[in-house]
Amino acid sequence: MADFDSVGTSLEGRLLFAVPKKGRLNQAALNLLEGADIQFRRENRLDIALVKNLPIALIFLPAADIPTFVGEGQVDLGITGWDQVQEHDAGVRALYRARRFSGEISPEEDVQNERGSGCETVLDLGFGGCKLQVQVPENGIYNSPKDLIGKNIGTSFVHLAQKYFADLEAEVDSTKTQTGGQPEEFTNKLRTKIIELSGSVEAACALGVADGIVDLVESGETMKAAGLKPIDTVVESSAILIKSQKPSNPELVELIAQRIRGVITAHKYVLCQYNIRRSTLVEASKIAPGKRAPTVTSLDEEGWVAVSVMVEKKRIAPIMDELSKMGAHDILVLDIKNSRD
């Protein structure tokens, strides 16, 4: 077990930054920290690491728990999936709704309900893209989400699944009665049974535990291998940087956000340099206009200029083809290690 006490006192005055300790987001998050020059050494099995060159402590937590820590303000910043923030948000709202329904909620808490998860999105990190989808057996009897009302649903996203089926049940009920549904009260009334599973959710249908599942899909390989098909999307997700509503050091939060933004831009773009006749410069700039504008310098040859421009990595090959066709020479493409707007 990690010895938190020994580092406890040294956390004072440090911004607490939660990072996924395992799973799909772990390595990409560590790469971002490295790119942002957040230097630390993590002792074996210790889930807290002090940053050497900034007043920050990294807290390694499961991605699913990060919105709770950030939302409640115990941790200032965090990297997690948008899906996890939405799940936490749905959980917080469901809890307040249930308490309001049973009459045990005060007006102050009611205000808190409106604040939801308490996490604010700082920026999209551009990795960990996936979709939370409703899935059913490929050759089974269910074809639309409505067919699953009243059935068993396996998922790790219990609150989002509850909300999804509560809304669906309310929609179906309101078309039946024409009186308008009340998704508000779903905690007491949900007919669909949501079964919480912590992993390998895709196996639930084949094993007879569930009729359908709500699970993440990226490439679709897991879904296909399990003989499932998607019938709806609950949430589209990617990794995000979140902050609490009142971080202990807002300036440091902004500094980290700026550095991470720089790393993301650097990964997304390459620097393209080429020589071209000045008379073709305007046309060439239309092909590769850059983030703001190309940098143009004179060449020691009459009528020629050297151009330097940032180009999105994924578009670089066709842009080089076009520039070459236009008469550009000595086209070079360079990786960008870091950047700042």
Ligand SMILES: Nc1ncnc2c1ncn2[C@@H]1O[C@H](COP(=O)(O)OP(=O)(O)OP(=O)(O)O)[C@@H](O)[C@H]1O
């Ligand atoms: N296949 C995927 N592709 C891209 N991102 C994913 C994928 N699966 C999960 N994610 C993202 O990563 C987050 C964490 O999911 P993951 O399953 O890795 O977490 P974990 O349960 O902490 O790890 P593990 O599954 O190893 O126990 C998800 O909430 C989602 O945002």
Ligand SMILES: O=P(O)(O)OC[C@H]1O[C@H](OP(=O)(O)OP(=O)(O)O)[C@H](O)[C@@H]1O
């Ligand atoms: O569409 P794909 O690219 O196949 O990815 C989807 C799978 O990835 C995630 O699970 P993960 O592998 O992280 O493990 P888990 O099932 O234990 O959560 C998710 O829960 C799916 O099972």
